[in-house]
Amino acid sequence: MKIGIVCYPTYGGSGVVATELGKALAKVGHEVHFITYSQPSRLDFFNENIFYHEVSVSSYPLFQYLPYESALASKIVDVVSHEKLDLLHVHYAIPHASAAFLAKQILKSKGIHVPFITTLHGTDITLVGKDPSFEPVVTFSINASDGVTAVSESLRNDTYNEFDIQNEIAVIPNFIDLDRFKKLPKDHFKIAICPNGEKLLMHTSNFRKVKRIEDVVKVFHLVNQRIPSKLLLVGDGPERTSIEMLCRELGVQNDVRFLGKLDVIEEVLSLADLFLLVSEKESFGLAALEAMACEVPIISSNAGGIPEVNINGVTGYVSEIGDVEDMANNAVHILESDERLATFKKNALNRAKEFDITTILPMYENYYEAVRNKSLAGLTAL
DSSP: OEEEEEOOOSSSHHHHHHHHHHHHHHHTTOEEEEEESSOOTTOOSOOTTEEEEEOOOOOOTTOSSOOHHHHHHHHHHHHHHHHTOSEEEEESSTTHHHHHHHHHHHHHHTTOOOOEEEEEOSHHHHTGGGSTTTHHHHHHHHHHSSEEEESSHHHHHHHHHHSOOOSOEEEOOOOBOTTTSSOOOOHHHHHHHOTTOOEEEEEEEOOOGGGOHHHHHHHHHHHHHHSOEEEEEEEOOTTHHHHHHHHHHHTOGGGEEEEEOOSOHHHHHTTOSEEEEOOSOOSSOHHHHHHHHTTOOEEEEOOTTHHHHSOBTTTEEEEOTTOHHHHHHHHHHHHTOHHHHHHHHHHHHHHHHTTBHHHHHHHHHHHHHHHHHHHHHHHHHO
């Protein structure tokens, strides 16, 4: 099948999932065409079945804001027309779903029919999509899609609750590549970070307010008072400066290390004893799944789809959003016993195996076929 994938090329979850899905599809023989404004960060290798099409936007002085949605729709038309794509899969509702709909109408006028699937990832629904300036377009685009998927039951329910959606939404969870994300022998690095045998806690994100990184630091501060420990913060973003100041205020600056953005996140995860994911909104919790695949238990909030991944009392613990004391107590409970920690690590890996890409990929392939067949049947009926 020839598949067009439209996504954001950045480090955010939707772009990562879209890129990894495309790579997996190409690996099993599908022809995959990425359509976006720059090369996706994880599309850094050669595969004969992967193609990249850059969307360029004119800087005509009339425009105060560059019309990316129109440029994207035009590029989709161009790629579908010349590459004879069978299906479009757009990730993140804004503006990809509306651009795909516009492109579909333009192609229809040329006698070309291509169905499109929209995958909802989270903030396109829970934050951006609820903005009154976007809500009508988001609602229309989802309803106009030939297929719609969400990455968790929580996100599916939120979408139905917040929007007037008449379309059916299928849940296909995020996935993990266990060939890449696995515990690696990096003990020498851990000794360098924890020279006195301290426990190592870790968090990774884009450092936005919704991730509540201040809670990460507060949890660590409480844990550190009871168990000698270190904290690694991976990523960067608008909250970086305020978090550095909070570390100084709490007196833990010497035990917290900021590593910035890393491509080989699995190498750092291999060092960790616990992973903290305390967000106030999280549609799935891909960062937690990556940690679990590297045998790291999770201390998390109960936001969104996280409890669908992190099983309370089995792979880690789930607390109410903002309850840093409960999170710290749960972290200490795991860390204070090496035997208990080993059990949680084993459980985390076993849970991660349920989301292996070899299990989830066929779900997407079957969904593609179902949507395409339904679309072709509709054309025949006309």
